[in-house]
Amino acid sequence: MKVNVAQVRRNENGIAHFDLEEDFSAYESELNGLSFAAPVRVQLQVTNLGKSLLVLGKVQTKFKTQCGCCLDDIIYPLELSYEDEWVYGGMAMAEEEQSESAFIFEKDEIEINERIFEQIVLALPMRFICSPECQGLCPVCGVNRNHTSCECVLEQTDPRLAALAQWSKRD
Ligand SMILES: [Zn+2]
Ligand SMILES: [Zn+2]
Structure with a gap:
Protein backbone atom coordinates (compact mmCIF):
# COMPACT_ATOMS: atom_id res chain seq x y z
CA MET A 1 0.00 0.00 0.00
CA GLN A 135 -10.13 -25.92 29.29
CA GLY A 136 -7.62 -27.36 26.84
CA LEU A 137 -7.18 -31.02 26.01
CA CYS A 138 -7.37 -33.79 28.59
CA PRO A 139 -3.74 -34.89 29.05
CA VAL A 140 -4.90 -38.49 29.60
CA CYS A 141 -7.43 -39.21 26.81
CA GLY A 142 -6.94 -36.13 24.62
CA VAL A 143 -10.57 -34.98 24.36
CA ASN A 144 -11.25 -31.27 23.98
CA ARG A 145 -12.56 -30.45 27.43
CA ASN A 146 -14.45 -27.40 26.12
CA HIS A 147 -16.76 -29.74 24.18
CA THR A 148 -16.62 -33.08 26.01
CA SER A 149 -16.11 -34.08 29.60
CA CYS A 150 -14.26 -37.25 30.51
CA GLU A 151 -13.78 -39.28 33.67
CA CYS A 152 -10.00 -39.28 33.60
CA VAL A 153 -8.21 -38.86 36.93
CA LEU A 154 -5.08 -36.77 36.66
CA GLU A 155 -1.89 -38.04 38.28
CA GLN A 156 -0.42 -35.64 40.78
CA THR A 157 2.66 -34.21 39.21
CA ASP A 158 3.62 -31.67 41.85
CA PRO A 159 6.48 -33.38 43.77
CA ARG A 160 5.51 -31.68 47.03
CA LEU A 161 1.97 -33.06 46.78
CA ALA A 162 3.35 -36.49 45.79
CA ALA A 163 5.37 -36.53 49.04
CA LEU A 164 2.24 -35.63 50.95
CA ALA A 165 0.36 -38.47 49.27
CA GLN A 166 3.13 -40.94 50.27
CA TRP A 167 3.05 -39.68 53.83
CA SER A 168 -0.74 -40.01 54.17
CA LYS A 169 -0.58 -43.59 52.83
CA ARG A 170 1.50 -44.63 55.87
CA ASP A 171 -1.54 -44.66 58.14
ZN1 LIG B 1 -8.93 -23.34 23.32
ZN1 LIG C 1 -9.77 -37.54 29.64
Whole structure:
Protein backbone atom coordinates (compact mmCIF):
# COMPACT_ATOMS: atom_id res chain seq x y z
CA MET A 1 0.00 0.00 0.00
CA LYS A 2 1.26 3.42 -0.95
CA VAL A 3 0.91 6.75 0.81
CA ASN A 4 1.35 9.91 -1.20
CA VAL A 5 2.73 12.65 1.04
CA ALA A 6 3.37 15.19 -1.74
CA GLN A 7 0.84 17.67 -0.38
CA VAL A 8 1.35 17.29 3.35
CA ARG A 9 5.14 17.41 3.00
CA ARG A 10 5.05 20.81 1.31
CA ASN A 11 2.52 22.28 3.68
CA GLU A 12 4.02 23.31 7.04
CA ASN A 13 1.71 22.06 9.85
CA GLY A 14 -0.32 20.24 7.22
CA ILE A 15 -2.32 17.18 8.19
CA ALA A 16 -3.43 14.41 5.87
CA HIS A 17 -5.52 11.29 6.42
CA PHE A 18 -5.29 7.98 4.63
CA ASP A 19 -7.52 4.92 4.79
CA LEU A 20 -5.95 1.99 2.96
CA GLU A 21 -6.61 -1.69 2.60
CA GLU A 22 -4.54 -4.47 1.06
CA ASP A 23 -4.27 -8.22 0.96
CA PHE A 24 -1.16 -9.24 2.91
CA SER A 25 -1.23 -12.97 2.23
CA ALA A 26 2.15 -12.68 0.48
CA TYR A 27 3.62 -12.27 3.98
CA GLU A 28 2.18 -15.50 5.35
CA SER A 29 5.39 -17.42 4.68
CA GLU A 30 7.02 -15.28 7.40
CA LEU A 31 4.29 -16.01 9.94
CA ASN A 32 4.86 -19.55 11.24
CA GLY A 33 1.60 -21.18 10.27
CA LEU A 34 -0.62 -18.14 10.73
CA SER A 35 -2.75 -17.04 7.82
CA PHE A 36 -4.66 -13.85 7.19
CA ALA A 37 -8.45 -14.15 7.39
CA ALA A 38 -8.99 -10.57 6.21
CA PRO A 39 -7.14 -7.84 4.35
CA VAL A 40 -5.04 -5.41 6.37
CA ARG A 41 -6.70 -2.04 6.90
CA VAL A 42 -4.46 0.89 7.77
CA GLN A 43 -5.70 4.30 8.85
CA LEU A 44 -3.08 7.00 9.10
CA GLN A 45 -2.91 10.58 10.22
CA VAL A 46 0.19 12.28 8.88
CA THR A 47 1.23 15.62 10.38
CA ASN A 48 4.03 17.76 9.00
CA LEU A 49 6.25 18.78 11.93
CA GLY A 50 8.73 20.64 9.75
CA LYS A 51 11.69 18.31 10.08
CA SER A 52 9.72 15.11 9.92
CA LEU A 53 6.27 13.72 9.46
CA LEU A 54 4.51 12.43 12.57
CA VAL A 55 2.42 9.41 11.69
CA LEU A 56 -0.31 8.04 13.93
CA GLY A 57 -1.57 4.77 12.63
CA LYS A 58 -4.23 2.21 13.33
CA VAL A 59 -3.92 -1.27 11.86
CA GLN A 60 -6.69 -3.87 11.76
CA THR A 61 -6.78 -7.37 10.40
CA LYS A 62 -7.80 -10.92 11.31
CA PHE A 63 -5.83 -14.15 11.46
CA LYS A 64 -6.82 -17.74 11.09
CA THR A 65 -4.98 -19.95 13.54
CA GLN A 66 -5.39 -22.63 16.20
CA CYS A 67 -5.89 -22.29 19.92
CA GLY A 68 -2.56 -23.20 21.54
CA CYS A 69 -4.43 -24.94 24.33
CA CYS A 70 -7.31 -26.96 22.76
CA LEU A 71 -6.17 -26.83 19.08
CA ASP A 72 -9.56 -25.59 17.83
CA ASP A 73 -9.50 -23.35 14.75
CA ILE A 74 -9.97 -19.73 15.73
CA ILE A 75 -10.21 -16.33 14.09
CA TYR A 76 -8.00 -13.88 15.93
CA PRO A 77 -8.77 -10.19 15.35
CA LEU A 78 -5.74 -7.94 15.66
CA GLU A 79 -5.99 -4.21 16.18
CA LEU A 80 -3.03 -2.05 17.02
CA SER A 81 -2.09 1.59 17.20
CA TYR A 82 1.35 2.90 16.51
CA GLU A 83 3.31 6.08 16.16
CA ASP A 84 5.95 6.55 13.53
CA GLU A 85 8.40 9.19 12.37
CA TRP A 86 8.97 9.61 8.67
CA VAL A 87 11.93 11.65 7.53
CA TYR A 88 12.48 12.68 3.96
CA GLY A 89 15.97 11.67 2.90
CA GLY A 90 16.47 15.08 1.33
CA MET A 91 15.68 16.98 4.56
CA ALA A 92 19.07 18.18 5.79
CA MET A 93 19.19 16.78 9.29
CA ALA A 94 22.03 16.64 11.76
CA GLU A 95 22.85 13.04 12.70
CA GLU A 96 22.10 13.63 16.37
CA GLU A 97 18.68 15.04 15.55
CA GLN A 98 17.60 11.96 13.69
CA SER A 99 16.05 9.28 15.80
CA GLU A 100 17.33 5.80 15.09
CA SER A 101 13.91 4.39 14.47
CA ALA A 102 12.97 7.01 11.89
CA PHE A 103 11.67 5.76 8.57
CA ILE A 104 13.58 7.45 5.77
CA PHE A 105 11.74 7.98 2.52
CA GLU A 106 12.99 9.37 -0.78
CA LYS A 107 9.91 9.86 -2.91
CA ASP A 108 6.53 11.40 -2.28
CA GLU A 109 4.87 8.07 -2.83
CA ILE A 110 5.83 5.79 0.06
CA GLU A 111 5.45 2.03 0.06
CA ILE A 112 4.57 1.15 3.66
CA ASN A 113 3.84 -2.59 3.56
CA GLU A 114 7.13 -3.62 5.18
CA ARG A 115 6.73 -0.98 7.88
CA ILE A 116 3.18 -2.14 8.62
CA PHE A 117 4.16 -5.80 8.64
CA GLU A 118 6.84 -5.04 11.27
CA GLN A 119 4.15 -3.53 13.50
CA ILE A 120 1.91 -6.56 13.04
CA VAL A 121 4.69 -9.00 13.98
CA LEU A 122 5.48 -6.96 17.12
CA ALA A 123 1.84 -7.02 18.18
CA LEU A 124 1.20 -10.74 17.73
CA PRO A 125 0.94 -12.76 20.93
CA MET A 126 3.36 -15.65 21.59
CA ARG A 127 0.43 -18.00 21.85
CA PHE A 128 -3.19 -17.81 20.71
CA ILE A 129 -5.94 -18.88 23.08
CA CYS A 130 -9.58 -19.32 22.00
CA SER A 131 -10.84 -17.83 25.27
CA PRO A 132 -9.46 -17.10 28.73
CA GLU A 133 -11.67 -19.94 30.00
CA CYS A 134 -10.30 -22.52 27.55
CA GLN A 135 -10.13 -25.92 29.29
CA GLY A 136 -7.62 -27.36 26.84
CA LEU A 137 -7.18 -31.02 26.01
CA CYS A 138 -7.37 -33.79 28.59
CA PRO A 139 -3.74 -34.89 29.05
CA VAL A 140 -4.90 -38.49 29.60
CA CYS A 141 -7.43 -39.21 26.81
CA GLY A 142 -6.94 -36.13 24.62
CA VAL A 143 -10.57 -34.98 24.36
CA ASN A 144 -11.25 -31.27 23.98
CA ARG A 145 -12.56 -30.45 27.43
CA ASN A 146 -14.45 -27.40 26.12
CA HIS A 147 -16.76 -29.74 24.18
CA THR A 148 -16.62 -33.08 26.01
CA SER A 149 -16.11 -34.08 29.60
CA CYS A 150 -14.26 -37.25 30.51
CA GLU A 151 -13.78 -39.28 33.67
CA CYS A 152 -10.00 -39.28 33.60
CA VAL A 153 -8.21 -38.86 36.93
CA LEU A 154 -5.08 -36.77 36.66
CA GLU A 155 -1.89 -38.04 38.28
CA GLN A 156 -0.42 -35.64 40.78
CA THR A 157 2.66 -34.21 39.21
CA ASP A 158 3.62 -31.67 41.85
CA PRO A 159 6.48 -33.38 43.77
CA ARG A 160 5.51 -31.68 47.03
CA LEU A 161 1.97 -33.06 46.78
CA ALA A 162 3.35 -36.49 45.79
CA ALA A 163 5.37 -36.53 49.04
CA LEU A 164 2.24 -35.63 50.95
CA ALA A 165 0.36 -38.47 49.27
CA GLN A 166 3.13 -40.94 50.27
CA TRP A 167 3.05 -39.68 53.83
CA SER A 168 -0.74 -40.01 54.17
CA LYS A 169 -0.58 -43.59 52.83
CA ARG A 170 1.50 -44.63 55.87
CA ASP A 171 -1.54 -44.66 58.14
ZN1 LIG B 1 -8.93 -23.34 23.32
ZN1 LIG C 1 -9.77 -37.54 29.64
